[in-house]
Ligand SMILES: *[C@@H]1O[C@H](CO)[C@@H](O)[C@H](O)[C@H]1NC(C)=O
């Protein structure tokens with residue numbers, strides 16, 4: 268009983284909604300015709316009722332007009348003062364209008380201009396009217412303003428993106444970043460989207476979406492260009508060079524505007540010569556100097572200019588040795604010695620190497636460095652390749668189980684390089700092999716064969732366990 272009641276009230280509710288929206292007219296009509304059937308007079312009378320009809324542009328719509336006791340009366344369809352049809356005679360020349368199934372008016376390929384009131388009239392001294400209102404729905408359309416869809420704004424300024432939407436009902440407009448999925452939240456709603464304090468990260472494609480519930484949503488793209496002073500970066504700020512070698516300097520440019528890039532050496536602008544070549548590969552600006560000469564050493568800079576500003580980046584080209592790179596492990600396998608191995612970039616031979624080291628005094632409460640010991644080496648270094656030297660030096664008379672720090676500086680005929688970073692190492696303690704520690708640390712950090720093996724073993728065991736478990740569960744079920 269209760270459920271039946273519930274169902275019937277749901278049905279009534281649905282009916283109400285359907286009727287309010289002017290959908291499902293036939294159903295609504297039959298509903299009405301039942302009610303108006305037996306009024307018991309011979310006067311002609313409308314069975315159908317006036318309604319609001321909605322049709323999407325290009326669709327076909329039927330406006331009903333049913334009359335009982337028509338007798339010899341004449342039925343007319345009017346729109347305003349204009350008569351469209353009289354009985355079965357077409358008065359309008361518009362071929363889209365037709366009378367079908369008795370006296371219903373069919374309009375095909377409806378246009379926006381078809382919207383309005385349509386009157387079905389019983390011709391009499393006192394004419395009787397039935398009025399249908401036709402509303403034409405138009406799917407959304409949207410376009411970017413301006414049409415080319417490109418908007419520029421200065422860095423730090425305000426960008427205004429705009430889309431013009433049309434349709435009936437008036438569509439709502441939503442803004443998205445082009446790459447983002449449309450299920451994500453829109454950035455903004457409304458035909459104008461304002462971005463304040465724009466930065467380079469705001470550059471790119473945006474999309475506006477117009478939606479009014481009629482058919483599919485419409486989209487338009489707008490590209491935002493944020494104009495800013497050029498941005499430069501250098502691949503290497505310091506380049507080691509030697510006479511008669513070839514050197515390449517590279518600056519990378521980021522700019523949305525036309526930008527001029529020029530090269531300077533020690534603050535003098537330079538031109539191409541037979542040994543100096545300047546060219547561009549996409550965003551890379553390259554200065555290539557062949558058969559390097561002593562006068563070529565110095566501070567170079569690439570300078571980029573656009574209408575919003577100028578940016579400058581330095582590259583030093585020097586003959587001095589490059590930075591020191593330590594190759595030896597942090598753990599000595601000896602109690603009192605450490606084999607320090609390092610690499611230095613230099614085309615000319617190294618003349619002198621300074622080596623500074625000190626012990627770090629460490630206990631639970633206290634950390635204090637000792638005094639630096641300085642060693643000057645006239646190295647018998649081995650050349651690693653045409654640009655690099657690799658050198659080993661055994662530091663002796665060290666204390667066991669201690670932490671030391673070491674720094675290296677090297678000189679060639681162009682001068683000293685920068686003092687290296689501090690490199691720390693540990694000497695071995697009695698009864699404890701640092702090789703093991705080294706080994707363990709390596710396996711943790713770089714995943715040695717031992718690390719792989721134990722991991723693989725663990726994986727294998729857990730896989731077997733899971734398989735067994737699943738078999739047991741299967742059998743029990
Ligand atoms: C190059 O410029 C740096 C600072 O930008 C300066 O320290 C260095 O001495 C300059 N080198 C030469 C050769 O002018």
Ligand SMILES: *[C@@H]1O[C@H](CO)[C@@H](O)[C@H](O)[C@H]1NC(C)=O
Nearest residue numbers: 594595606607608659660661
């Ligand atoms: C020091 O280490 C380097 C590189 O590992 C090696 O080539 C050299 O033989 C070692 N020197 C001594 C004396 O063990």
Ligand SMILES: *[C@@H]1O[C@H](CO)[C@@H](O)[C@H](O)[C@H]1NC(C)=O
Nearest residue numbers: 628629630631632633634635
């Ligand atoms: C730590 O070293 C300092 C200086 O060598 C010393 O005075 C202090 O007693 C030491 N503390 C411990 C807990 O060994």
Ligand SMILES: *[C@@H]1O[C@H](CO)[C@@H](O)[C@H](O)[C@H]1NC(C)=O
Nearest residue numbers: 713714715716717718719720
């Ligand atoms: C350890 O595993 C990694 C990747 O898992 C592999 O690249 C590497 O070669 C393995 N090392 C050895 C010694 O098997």
